[in-house]
Amino acid sequence: QQQVKQSPQSLIVQKGGISIINCAYENTAFDYFPWYQQFPGKGPALLIAIRPDVSEKKEGRFTISFNKSAKQFSLHIMDSQPGDSATYFCAASGGTSYGKLTFGQGTILTVHP
Amino acid sequence: DADVTQTPRNRITKTGKRIMLECSQTKGHDRMYWYRQDPGLGLQLIYYSFDVKDINKGEISDGYSVSRQAQAKFSLSLESAIPNQTALYFCATSDLNEQFFGPGTRLTVL
Numbered sequence: 039q040q041q042v043k044q045s046p047q048s049l050i051v052q053k054g055g056i057s058i059i060n061c062a063y064e065n066t067a068f069d070y071f072p073w074y075q076q077f078p079g080k081g082p083a084l085l086i087a088i089r090p091d092v093s094e095k096k097e098g099r100f101t102i103s104f105n106k107s108a109k110q111f112s113l114h115i116m117d118s119q120p121g122d123s124a125t126y127f128c129a130a131s132g133g134t135s136y137g138k139l140t141f142g143q144g145t146i147l148t149v150h151p
Numbered sequence: 152d153a154d155v156t157q158t159p160r161n162r163i164t165k166t167g168k169r170i171m172l173e174c175s176q177t178k179g180h181d182r183m184y185w186y187r188q189d190p191g192l193g194l195q196l197i198y199y200s201f202d203v204k205d206i207n208k209g210e211i212s213d214g215y216s217v218s219r220q221a222q223a224k225f226s227l228s229l230e231s232a233i234p235n236q237t238a239l240y241f242c243a244t245s246d247l248n249e250q251f252f253g254p255g256t257r258l259t260v261l
Contacts, residue, residue: 070248081241081252127193137182139250141194
């Protein structure tokens with residue numbers, strides 16, 4: 039059972055554009071929602087995370103938007119750069135899944151110069 | 152030196168062979184995890200351990216086993232490898248929420 043659904047599977051954006059990746063979850067006990075970034079040949083690394091007590095969190099060009107009622111959250115990358123080209127994973131944990139992350143399927147982002 | 156190391160980085164083996172993937176960490180974390188990554192499926196949890204005496208099955212534990220030899224070491228074994236276990240395998244550690252991943256082991260089962 040896939041508890042976190044991520045879309046799109048792949049995304050192509052021009053340099054300077056906005057990249058948007060969406061995730062939806064089912065388990066209402068989830069209370070921690072991170073995004074991980076993975077470059078080819080490397081393991082994933084934490085990019086930014088949010089808890090449901092806020093609707094938005096921004097770190098530099100990266101913003102998470104969170105909609106608790108819709109059980110959705112999204113990653114926005116402003117002024118996308120070629121160096122942002124990577125695979126992005128959303129994830130969630132909480133409740134009986136405390137200490138474990140349930141990952142989305144991943145989005146391959148390509149930013150063209 | 153890397154905080155989370157995995158050996159080997161690449162491995163090709165044959166159907167039916169036993170293989171062990173090893174993970175070591177210097178972060179001092181109690182929690183360790185093994186994941187499998189397949190294209191389009193994301194990261195799936197195989198096993199996890201919250202301390203040396205604690206071992207738990209994840210979403211896809213069938214065909215795999217683990218051993219937590221010490222706080223810093225967590226190994227994954229495939230007792231009898233099969234071709235659909237061909238994948239990228241990651242070890243991770245965590246303190247509370249953030250997980251720190253190793254560089255991965257690319258395993259091919261022929």
